[in-house]
Amino acid sequence: MALTVNAKTYTADAIQKDSVGYTGTANTLSVKDVIRLARTAPKPTALLSGVARAEAKLTRTLTLTGALTSTHDAILAIPVSIPVGAASADIDTMLNDMGAFLASATFKTFVKNLAINY
Numbered sequence: 033m034a035l036t037v038n039a040k041t042y043t044a045d046a047i048q049k050d051s052v053g054y055t056g057t058a059n060t061l062s063v064k065d066v067i068r069l070a071r072t073a074p075k076p077t078a079l080l081s082g083v084a085r086a087e088a089k090l091t092r093t094l095t096l097t098g099a100l101t102s103t104h105d106a107i108l109a110i111p112v113s114i115p116v117g118a119a120s121a122d123i124d125t126m127l128n129d130m131g132a133f134l135a136s137a138t139f140k141t142f143v144k145n146l147a148i149n150y
Contacts, residue, residue, distance in 0.1 A: 035067060042067050056092075063093040064105055074116045081116035088112075 035042040035054045042065075046053030050072065056065035068089045074082025089109040096104060110130075114123055133139050141147050 035069075037067065058092075063103075064091045065093070066091045076116070084114050084116065086112040086114075 033044045033052075035044075040056050042054035042056045044052050045055045045066075046068075051068060051070035054067045054069070056067070058065035068087075068091075070087045070089075072085040074084045076082040087109060089107065091105055091107050093103050094106050096102060138150065
């Protein structure tokens with residue numbers, strides 16, 4: 033199975049019960065280009081129907097300039113926790129809002145400069 037992100041194709045490589053690792057075309061023994069999708073099923077209690085958890089994680093080896101080493105891994109992980117019974121439209125709205133924020137200039141400034149006060 034393949035996963036397409038922008039124009040890059042990632043191929044399923046490490047398949048386990050609740051996670052799948054996908055390797056990109058730039059992935060080698062010394063360079064990482066990997067997306068990992070993982071899930072945790074809800075565990076209901078007497079007071080809560082449970083929470084479904086998911087995580088998408090991108091790991092990519094970057095070439096560095098002006099640093100002590102020439103390369104290092106950059107990691108972007110997005111954990112998601114959704115209560116059982118949440119409306120599909122509410123989930124879509126949250127994902128759309130967060131996707132827009134991740135692509136925004138504000139978020140890019142936050143990541144690049146660690147600026148948290150707007």
